[in-house]
Amino acid sequence: MSAPVEIVLIYQSLLGIYGDRGNAMVLVKRLQWRGIDAKLTMVEPGAPVPATGSVYLLGGGEDAAQVSAVRALQADGNLFRGLDAGGVLFAVCAGYQICGTTFTIGERDEVIDGLGLLDVETRRGPERAVGEILTRWTAPDGSQQLLTGFENHGGFTRLGAGAKPLASVEIGVGNANDGTEGAVQGRVIGTYPHGPVLARNAALADHILSVALDRELEPLERPEIDELHRQRVAFVRKQAVRH
Template sequence: MADQRELVILSLYPRDMNIYGDRGNLLALTRRARAHGFEPRVVDLNIGDTLPEHVDIVIGGGGQDSGQIRVAADLAGRAAEFQALAEGGTPMLVICGLYQLFGHRFVTTSGSTLQGIGVLDVETRGGDERMIGNVVVDSRDFGEIIGYENHSGYTVLGSGSEPLGTVLQGAGNNPDDGSGGARSGNVLGSYLHGSLLPKNPAISDFLIATAAQRRYDAFEPRAGVDQTAERARAAAKRRPR
């Protein structure tokens, strides 16, 4: 039955955190889930909304500073809920602004501090240099991750998170240490927009497979190689920053 193959995807703050093409991640994820034989049900969580009783996958993007300030206040009241989801193994992908807020704190260029919820062991400080352009990250788990960055956040990882990979092209978390993104358990964070998932179906497959194994105790892949994604990856790698 279709309801036995449902996957609930929680889309975080789409009204405020949905720039640089981040909605494309949601579209790519739902399309890939259907190709694997699941029926995705998307639930939007905006400021003041109630968290649904069941969540299989969490996904969220970036936003302007004004939106990030509003979201930080709302997210702080949900810290225990998201920490519990993460500790229970729920797969999550958070990009840019929500990547920062899923860490411990984000200190803006003006010196204000936005407290994060500590799901990822990262801290971010706003910098004067804006890092823009195509990025290639060599990842042990996902091969080459290809995306587009546009941020001035300088993010450093603590011992509780590991990098998603090593930056081959671009800046990644910061211009200094060569790390790209962060992972803690099944929670992934990254600065890569572009959107990320249309060009990186391996990450979509990780989110879907992890969710299916948790909910249905099994995952049998059905979706094949996405040739459109392969062409997009090749084109992005050829473009200069």
Template structure:
């Protein structure tokens, strides 16, 4: 019998603005194409987050949605327990901000869930456009070798603390911060922050890449699947999907 995979789609009713629900669909389809049974468990606002699912995805949303999501996840603690148990969590844009230590929304600073050592302030101008980075290989992402590509659309400047490492080193785009955020601190630290995209800490992988990100980055999708199954990336059967290859070539051109 094929193995089964349980995918948590967390708060799509408030953090589902930019099509990031597609990340759960990509995980399910890539698992099924390898002969596994795979199901998506939608967890809405006010519902408890199961702590024993195999992998979790959380998407982007506006300021008011972020506040609602943070309040629910902090009080519920299910996602926190899943992270403590080492279950992979993939967070996009507002999801990155909400899982950090704090974020700014609606002109106020709000507490985050605290799964990522990051604080998010506001940038003076919105970052919109294609973003490309080279994987840093930090933590759980050590097996990644392919460039990361997505579409960013955010006003948040996410500053990483010591415990969090960047997911990627920028080749194109704004990433976590813009060029004006670090004028008052050392050039070396500011340069490191300015070249960063996303965050990796423990079993949490976060990014500003929409797209959906996992449709545009199949190796990253397979890494999450491998972690969910207790395997290495090399142990997963490779998939040859020409349409995905063409999409990546177009976006990276």
């Protein structure tokens, strides 16, 4: 009997203010719907991050929480070991920013070293990005998938040569109002939208699981989820026309 697929939710007390823990629940449920045994491991600062995770999750948080999370993860080291062993990291908003090489905090824009898992840098933007965002993601099979979410970030992120954008922006700001959103590098995926974003976008959730398991997953027939996604896309486009 194979071991359950381990979903590791990291530091909710620091990076859990926007409901991004829902991403973990979505991944577990979509595995269980397929008859795949899964377990959710929640880790707080001071406890070791398991190096056995299949998917690691980081969520949104404030400046001080970002610094604390980086220091704790660097001291622990097991996130890096888990990724080296084949795990996948999905990081949202503040979690995305701390995965980069550097990010800034506070009114003085103090530059902080990140985890160095993504070739991106984040600096204070000219305005805060707040509102619904709609992006277009090219799935591994070449199909175009629309992703929806809610962005709320003051940092603007620029990608270096080592990272590729996750998606292109149709409505919203994204990385730096440059038409790109998120970043992908190896088995690390960063993105700005909340929602939770994986509850809104089943295709992206299944992609993360496929990468973690190194195989394609059989499709799930959940028409109610597809319909909710269609309604959300229509709502975002309608709101954009009004404004």
